[in-house]
Amino acid sequence: MDSALTTVGLPVALAIIMLGLGLDLTVGDFRRIGRAPRAVGVALACQVVLLPAICFGLVVLFDLPALLGIGMLLLAASPGGTTANLFSHLFRGDVALNITLTAINTVLAVATLPLITGLAIGWFGREDDVSMPLVEIVEVFALILLPVGLGMLVNARAPGFARRMDKPVRIGSAVILAVLVLGILLDQLENVGDYLADVGVIAALFCAISLVVGYVVPKAFGVTGPQAIASSMEVGVHNATLAIFVAVEVLDEVEVSVPAAVYSIVMFVFAALWGMWVSRRVAASEGASVG
Secondary structure (H helix, E strand, O other), X not given: OOHHHHHHHHHXXXXXXXXXHHHHOOHHHHHHHHXXXXXXXXXXXXXXXXXXXXXXXXXXHOOOOHHHHHHHHHHHHOOEOHHHHHHHHHOOOOHHHHHHHHHHHHHHHHHHHHHHHHHHHHHOOOOOOOOOOHHHHHXXXXXXXXXXXXXXXHXXXXXXXXXXXXXXXXXXXXXXXXXXXXXXXXXXXXXXHHHHHHHHHHHHHHHHHHHHHHHHHHHHOOOOHHHHHHHHHHHHOEOHHHHHHHHHHHOOOHHHHHHHHHHHHHHXXXXXXXXXXXXXXXXXHXXXXXX
């Protein structure tokens, strides 16, 4: 991949996306876990435990090549992002819960992402080829947490400015992700056909299963409709930019970033279709209960 895109574009892209997340956050969002412990706990369990296990099962079932398998598990370990919050807003989810889940997931990912990805590297026996150096992992999460903190500070000191910047930052994040995906696919142009054949179906299945699990499991534990929609989007819409950044900049393997690139394409379609269906279902259910 072009060095300017990786050394400059990727860090800037990730910083902008995480700044956008911070612009939505307040300290109170972290306190909300005490006010909605069931919704937060179930969603986090789905995100941190259940989804990586499901992803690992798919990787084994489809017998993915090592680097693509590592890339899938890196994607599964990545937290939700601002796109999840956007989809939740569009389809009448509990956006406040989404913001809380994203904030907590992002902090938890400091430990869970390197752990899950490291286990994947060990499973495929690629320790000699792919490693997760501690210093670079610390740098990655500094790049994540510092912009989030800056965004929170701006939100606290200038909430009006933060609200005005929300839409431009979201649009910019989507454009940046599109450029990154295009760059990866162009860089791997000779192998794109093989990669899509290898990982296209599993990425689509993983996305669909994530969205459904994120809704059905919380509902089974008594979580309400709008909160279940928020959970579905949080669990089903991963921060693909973070996965791409770690693959290219930390693991130094563009091939590992391919699952996240492919997933980011199908995710927009699947999340939109699922969101339309599930929001109508929740609205109909609430209307029936009122009647």
